[in-house]
Amino acid sequence: MNQRNLIIILIVVVIFFGVTQFFGRLPSANGELFSSQTSGFSEAKASEVVELKNGDMYDLTASIVKKQINGQEVKMLAYNGSIPGPLVKISQGAEITVNVTNNTDVETTLHSHGVRVENAYDGTPDTQQPIPIGGTFTYKLKFPDAGVFWYHPHIREDYAQESGNFSLYVNAPADSAYWSPVNREEMLVVDDVLLVNGALAPFSKSAPDHTLMGRFGNVMLVNGEAHYKFNAKQGEVIRLYVTNSANVRPFNLVIPGAKLKLVGGDNGKYEREQFVDSAILAPSERVIIEALFETSGTFTLQNKTPNRTYDLANIVVSSEKAAPSYAGQFNTLRINNDVIADIDQFRSVLHKQPDKSLTLTMGMSGMGNMNSGAHMMPDGTMMGGNGDGVEWEDTMGGMSGMKMAGWRIVDQSTNTSNMGIRWDFKVGDKVKVKIFNDPNSMHPMQHPIHFHGQRFLVASKNGVANDNLVWKDTVLVGSGETVELLIEMSSPGMWMAHCHIAEHLEDGMMFSFSVNP
Numbered sequence: 001m002n003q004r005n006l007i008i009i010l011i012v013v014v015i016f017f018g019v020t021q022f023f024g025r026l027p028s029a030n031g032e033l034f035s036s037q038t039s040g041f042s043e044a045k046a047s048e049v050v051e052l053k054n055g056d057m058y059d060l061t062a063s064i065v066k067k068q069i070n071g072q073e074v075k076m077l078a079y080n081g082s083i084p085g086p087l088v089k090i091s092q093g094a095e096i097t098v099n100v101t102n103n104t105d106v107e108t109t110l111h112s113h114g115v116r117v118e119n120a121y122d123g124t125p126d127t128q129q130p131i132p133i134g135g136t137f138t139y140k141l142k143f144p145d146a147g148v149f150w151y152h153p154h155i156r157e158d159y160a161q162e163s164g165n166f167s168l169y170v171n172a173p174a175d176s177a178y179w180s181p182v183n184r185e186e187m188l189v190v191d192d193v194l195l196v197n198g199a200l201a202p203f204s205k206s207a208p209d210h211t212l213m214g215r216f217g218n219v220m221l222v223n224g225e226a227h228y229k230f231n232a233k234q235g236e237v238i239r240l241y242v243t244n245s246a247n248v249r250p251f252n253l254v255i256p257g258a259k260l261k262l263v264g265g266d267n268g269k270y271e272r273e274q275f276v277d278s279a280i281l282a283p284s285e286r287v288i289i290e291a292l293f294e295t296s297g298t299f300t301l302q303n304k305t306p307n308r309t310y311d312l313a314n315i316v317v318s319s320e321k322a323a324p325s326y327a328g329q330f331n332t333l334r335i336n337n338d339v340i341a342d343i344d345q346f347r348s349v350l351h352k353q354p355d356k357s358l359t360l361t362m363g364m365s366g367m368g369n370m371n372s373g374a375h376m377m378p379d380g381t382m383m384g385g386n387g388d389g390v391e392w393e394d395t396m397g398g399m400s401g402m403k404m405a406g407w408r409i410v411d412q413s414t415n416t417s418n419m420g421i422r423w424d425f426k427v428g429d430k431v432k433v434k435i436f437n438d439p440n441s442m443h444p445m446q447h448p449i450h451f452h453g454q455r456f457l458v459a460s461k462n463g464v465a466n467d468n469l470v471w472k473d474t475v476l477v478g479s480g481e482t483v484e485l486l487i488e489m490s491s492p493g494m495w496m497a498h499c500h501i502a503e504h505l506e507d508g509m510m511f512s513f514s515v516n517p
């Protein structure tokens with residue numbers, strides 16, 4: 001494409017977005033924004049670690065709090081008064097009852113992300129009525145898998161999750177030798193919030209905004225804190241259970257000076273442990289990393305992106321020596337024969353032809369032929385479909401306020417999209433799903449695609465077979481990328497699949513599929 005055509009296309013796109021944004025911002029009703037007032041609400045407490053056992057009943061209340069972030073008092077939403085909410089430790093196989101009370105200013109549900117729960121307790125609009133303000137709902141949750149999972153609302157995630165309604169479940173495996181021995185375990189939620197004039201940037205009550213890019217934040221948080229830190233001793237091995245609760249921001253996690261070993265993903269262990277320099281974590285994905293701190297001093301967990309590095313948290317390592325030392329176990333790369341044997345049941349169909357093919361794209365009707373396949377970065381360079389296919393920052397600046405973007409998941413065989421897609425499977429089906437992220441859509445960017453109620457393997461990326469598998473529930477699909485998933489349809493019911501960028505979900509980038517008994 002020559003430069004003149006490109007400039008014309010860019011002008012058309014800019015005018016189009018400007019008009020859309022203008023109309024998208026017209027007031028729809030009185031009191032259109034969620035209040036940002038903090039007076040009368042109590043201060044957020046520190047998050048507690050709560051250990052729950054099989055048969056336990058637990059009360060979880062979502063409420064409005066005020067929280068200090070970088071010296072500013074911000075209105076946020078908490079579970080049991082803290083952000084994140086209670087960090088729940090539970091044993092694999094346990095069943096608990098959770099009574100949720102909604103004392104916030106928005107309808108809610110509790111979605112236990114990645115936990116293969118009974119359909120009725122998945123906490124989506126497909127499975128229950130919203131919990132009204134002042135209402136309650138009782139969830140019966142069982143935890144069949146080991147690993148790190150998390151909970152958050154599935155209504156107006158763009159507002160409630162961004163405001164602090166999230167926390168973790170760490171499921172201790174039934175087999176005590178499942179993980180290597182470590183000196184310490186830390187549960188970390190990485191996040192960002194968009195602060196403007198001492199408050200979260202306003203949220204409309206009628207619809208989400210920032211639907212084009214998603215709401216990138218300008219303050220990084222770990223476990224709700226802008227300056228999170230934890231302590232360790234020299235020579236310690238620490239297992240980090242990390243979840244990304246951001247609306248859109250992907251993280252590339254590094255700890256300079258520490259030795260890192262990637263041991264687990266969304267749903268348990270990898271087939272093989274591997275030493276890594278970094279780990280990419282899209283919204284809602286989890287990584288389980290073991291870190292060895294051989295020397296004393298202050299180490300920093302960072303988000304290292306191509307153009308910018310953010311400090312997320314400090315690890316203060318004292319000169320006191322760790323005892324016992326697990327350095328020997330750390331330096332041994334384990335091959336997890338239990339995981340390999342489990343996946344062996346799926347290997348013969350891992351590379352079969354896709355049963356379903358999806359395209360991730362965006363476009364308003366009548367705009368289909370205005371795809372530029374590229375767009376301008378704030379620094380004047382062009383991007384789109386190149387590089388790593390990931391937008392690490394908000395590249396669209398002033399356009400990010402728009403309310404309707406037109407994000408779509410398209411089923412190639414039926415040419416249906418979003419809620420028009422109907423898939424029916426049976427329990428036990430092993431379904432191959434190919435997902436292509438169109439680099440020539442009006443705004444190419446990555447999408448983390450999440451399937452509810454099931455687990456899947458990422459069989460291949462861009463035609464290259466994955467040689468170290470882990471069970472997952474969310475996959476990051478970069479612009480221009482093709483991934484192939486093998487989904488084990490294990491839980492009956494009506495389930496959602498969607499982009500986990502909160503604003504893309506709210507914009508309609510979702511569909512339902514049924515799994516029949």
Ligand SMILES: [Cu+2]
Nearest residue numbers: 447499501504
């Ligand atoms: Cu998306």
